[in-house]
Amino acid sequence: MEHFEEDLVEALKEIVRDGNWQCVGEQSAFQSPCTKLFSEDGEHLVLVHTEDDRFWAMDSACPHEGGPLELGDIEDLGNGRMALICPWHQFDFCLDTGASSTGLQNQVYDVKVVQGMVYVNTQNELCLNPFPEAKTAHVDKLYIEDGDKQTHENSLCYWATKILCTPDPEEKVTLTLEVQRKWNSGEISDVGEATPPAQPGRKENLTVLEPGKIKRGKGGTLASRVALLHSLANIEQWAIDLSWDVIARFSKTRLSTGTALPRQFFSDFVKVAGDEAKHYHLLEKRITELGSCFGALPVHNGLWQSASDTAHDLLARLAIVHMVHEARGLDVHPQTLSRFAAQGDTKSVEALEVIYADEITHVAAGLRWFTYICGEEARDCVPTFHKLVKLHFKGYLKPPFNTEGRKTAGMTEETDIYFLKWQT
């Protein structure tokens, strides 16, 4: 089993290394010189199309005072170098490097055109339109019927549902760690069955915005570091709920062979829930040390959308939430870490390092149970994963896709598992 897990971690590393190319649409759709690309994390991009038919991408908010670079002009700097000029104070930003003659620096991204489709190398999802408005997080009715004999008070599912319905994040953490301890010691031994709420509880005073409207910051100032930690703490709070939801929602699931899920499945996700609770607590503590508190900034609930979309299908849930999204979380970690390190914020770096080590095991858990179920149900893992990601992942355009094209874009057959969303 140990060796098996090592293989999964290797597969995960492949995902992290190569999994950043976002398809944004057909080349012919980008006629204007500048097109704004909306990013799920609020760090929007501008895609620049120069007259010689080359494409470039950089952050759309000017690093000077946030001017809209997508409304800027393109200027030839000579020697084949082109710049985007900010419309507010006319600072120039080299399309190649993002450097400005003023000394400022903008973030640039690699762009490739493959088979007439434009790809941008970034960890965030991109969209030509603003992301849809997130529904306000609210507490749905606790859905445990009195007469539901199977949801008895000392079962794992009873507690999973109770934690999902708990709005206070600190209480959620305390309960999670307590239930983890009781499960590990055998004090709670029955998995039980439950129907969890459609949406987990959140505190009334938490401001929830659509994902694209959250300004996450880049860690260059104290306020920006707090914003980054706050956004990560929000993700951890959802991650606690996602772990309990997969336990409760699929407690009644039977494989096509008629068998129930092994006890180890539940133990693995109890461990993930405990890790996520620890992560939230670490981040919340750090935010407080830096003079703020969780809830001081708006959050988004974009992650729960994937949970709702896959509420009916365990394989889809594992593929989208516990493999794709968890792996995308890993993508962001090293970059985030370096931002805190650059500011000498060693305490935050220590917290993020603990989190990163745990998150690798979470993707491994997703992969492990996905491959287990496929094996039991005699399904071919890779095509099944392809199909589910294509069906449920809110990715973008699905261009024609072939091996040659993928190779040109830097995608190898080993990274297939991540790029299936593009396969027709």
Ligand code: FES
């Ligand atoms: S905001 Fe862009 S140059 Fe001032």
Ligand SMILES: [Fe+2]
């Ligand atoms: Fe986490």
Ligand SMILES: [Fe+2]
């Ligand atoms: Fe996780």
